[in-house]
Amino acid sequence: MHSINPMVVDLSRFQFALTALYHFMFVPLTLGLTFFLAAIETVYVVTGKQVYKDMAQFWGKLFGINFAIGVATGITMEFEFGTNWSMYSHFFGDMFGTPLAIEGLMAFFMESTFVGLMFFGWDRLSRQAHLAVTFLVALGSNLSALWILVANAAMNVPQGAHFDPDTMRMQSDSIVQVIFNPDAQAKFVHTSVAGYVTAAMFVMGISAFYILQGRNKEFAARSFRMAAIFGIISTVAVITLGDVLGRLDYEHQPTKIAAIEGLWENSHPPYEPWLAFAIPDDEKQKNHLEVGIPFVLSPLVTHSFDTTIIGMKELQTQAEPRITSGIQALVALHHYDQTHSATALAEFRAHEADMGFGFLAMKHAPGQDVAAITEDQMQSVVDATKPDILPNVFVTFWSFRIMVVLSLWFFLLFALGAYVSLKNRLNRNHLLLKLCLWSIPLPILATEFGWITAEAGRQPWTVFNFLPTYLSASSHGVSYMVFSLAGFALLYSIFIAAELFLMFKFARLGPEHDAHHAQSASVHVVPDDVFVTGMGD
Template sequence: MIDATLVELSRLQFALTAMYHFLFVPLTLGLSFMIAIMESVYVMTGRTVWRDMTKFWGLLFGINFAMGVATGIVMEFQFGTNWAYYSHYVGDVFGAPLALEGLMAFFLEATLVGLFFFGWDRLSKVQHLAVTWLVALGSNLSALWILIANGWMQNPVGAVFNPDTMRMEVINFAEVIFNPVAQAKFVHTVAAGYVTGAVFVLSISAWYLLRRRHVALAKRSLTVAASFGLAAALSVVVLGDESGYALTDNQKMKLAMIEGMWHTEEAPAAFTVFGIPDRNAQETRYELRIPWVMGLIATRSLDQEVPGILELLALAELHIRDGLLAYDALQRLNENQADAEAREIFLANQHYLGYALMLKRYVEDPRDATDEQIASAMRDSLPNVFALFWSFRFMVVIGFYFILLFGAAFYMCSLRRQVPRWFLRVAVFSLPLPWIAAELGWLVAEYGRQPWVIEGVLPTFLGVSSIGLSDIIITLAGFMVLYTVLAVIEIKLMVKYIRRGPEAEAGEGGGQVLPLPDDRPASRPAALPEEAR
């Protein structure tokens, strides 16, 4: 029997290290393209303020990139240390995109980032610009491969279980790469990263304008962030809808939990704006609903149903019983590979083998499971509906807030209107929101997949390594201390260089402290440079 504490601690360790790591990833994705846009303007116009912008935001990108690489290394090693059986079971599939991600991150990206920082005086303007764009593309390609691996865990296509080797094996690598869930997840994740980068630039630029520092750089950065951020925020909503549509065919239980829909409704289903899911009562209380919307989002039609939680639980019980046929046939094949009847039964029911493996939480041989144990395994396929329901809604609210924020900034910048101080303050205080939304998004994606580490194939509790509780407790504490120290270092470095500001060139006004034509003068005119006075 598997130690439940070991499983939960292994899950906690991976979740915490992943969440720490993803504090750095979205900012890397977003800043890389914004820096490339800024340098493109510099090459086209020759104005040094745009070069100062590229160098300044590039320095912050470099700090964040280094932290992202450092925290990402640990995650990959955890597959072999804490999730050994998972690595053995699906290593043939999962290993290839993971290796390609490592090559992109540690070889391609690292080389290009080095050229970006040390190539200003060694490369021509056009050559350096090409390097900057390659840094942006390399960052996104690195994210592509890890999201292909994660997308396969959500929708395991292009691979089958081989009863002779007792492992999952690739039969069509193109299906793994072009997995619709992986592609939807990739574009949605990188778009969220672009929003993070845009909010970061918008907030820091607003802070400079509030303090009347580096005005030329801040105004231009604000304009770039507003336009880039508005496009990205709109994309997140559209691509998020596409990700939700992908759940309709591949993760029906996650979709039902996000909606808090306990029973299948007559098509088209309504969308629940507000509600309190109650797992014990198996209902969602105090619902505020919009007719038809959920049906349109989930099925793109008016006549297709969205299955409810209770109906999906009943279906899971049927899958468990079909999986028992596959498990029994597999045991017979282990004893006699020439058993044609057993092989035929296995091939007919192999898609449900994972459901039978869920019984190993309760009994060593799933074939010995009682009806009560089968019912318990069925109930395991339902995580905490309340957490999933509200995580999704908070994420969506923040996403629509960004559209309003960037839309207002874009309107003021495009009409060359003075940005009011109240809006600058709102922009500054919006800084942490994209990280909150990103972490909520990953909670929906990963927690909503439970109890599977690979959807319908391998239960999470079977993927852990056989290690001692003391080992995982020590490493968990060590990682948390280390990652907290790294996070503190990152924040201190960011604050240090933001306070210092860019090294502006003379003649562009990028480094001057100038008064803005708004409601009040600078508080300390004596501190202004001589030429400004």
């Protein structure tokens, strides 16, 4: 393992976080709008009412803008694994590369092909055929997300692979285990449904804008009602599936769940409160200004009233023997690399499960060489390594709570919106309409904080319990990282500016703009009829 400048690691992390968060601004809306469009078009095919076709075409135009810029921001991320995370790519490429390649096929072949048919096939395909194409776009978009989350789940809950000491790589054993990783399935559904919430709020907010302006009343009222009902169902699902993810984190990533709950000491069921507010202090390993709800934490996390949740201090104590064992694993691995002796291999296999904790300890070893640790130095190295097993508690704790509060806000808005819409009282509830309009960006913010919770909570690992983040980066210079970071920030800011400009432009023009141009086009297509009509008059 090579030594990397800590500043380069931090800049690599910041650059990837920046590009991922930029890209993820577009993904949820794309995922959600596809199935919303499919639902609208289904109603059009069943009822034959023109207003539903107008709805599908108008919201489809906004989907197209978002889809195009989302694809553009996502392409560069795949190259970052090779340029900025070469050690990670070498160590975990066999596991990560396959689902990433399949995602590329899904995104650039299946999605792109059917997106073209969806936009340009309205007058060339039958209603039923066009509806099938729209559903295929929705399926392709969501399957694309599935493969990304399969790759991500392999990093969070590695399974279906083993470490090969001859190649220093994780070798795939079972693609079936990788695909059907429980973490992947739960994250896929949770992320997709979060996209449906985003789309519902987007449609409901823009529809509220039209109602406030007294424009496109039938179009806006129908869009608002469908979005509100779509949003209620999606919000309930996203909260329920979030609970499933929390249970998986409790089983597989106890440090993440302890950080999310701000739990430094072991819990005391059933009284232990769920902390609604606290200021975690990572350095002192304590919380300030705690405000909690008693009797909630244990059933929320463990689904029982009498199960103790291990706190972060105890988790550090439990990690102590694993750190010692991991150091022994790396010493044996180095010996095996030099001699290829069966004895060294057997020694490595005995401690292999703790190898990742040995990698964590390298940072505190003399010259980052664990073989140089003396017996007298061992305990001090172990003690210095123990806090490293924890993520940034403040970031993980608060990103989770922001996501939860926003989710509850969405449920309230959707419920009120659906009730008022079904009672045909939208015109009399201007405050609700304004709240819907102002809330358009909030689901995107919620999904960003959800992603931060998941990824910050996984730290200090890129591959949980196997490969630390500080060893995963490429050995670039600081100047290179600063230059590339500035370039990406500028490029992605331009993308966002283009997205906002186009979205604002076409949302303000509204569906009547499309109807006007369609009417103008039909007039220009048959000029003879116009002249004949004029002469007859």
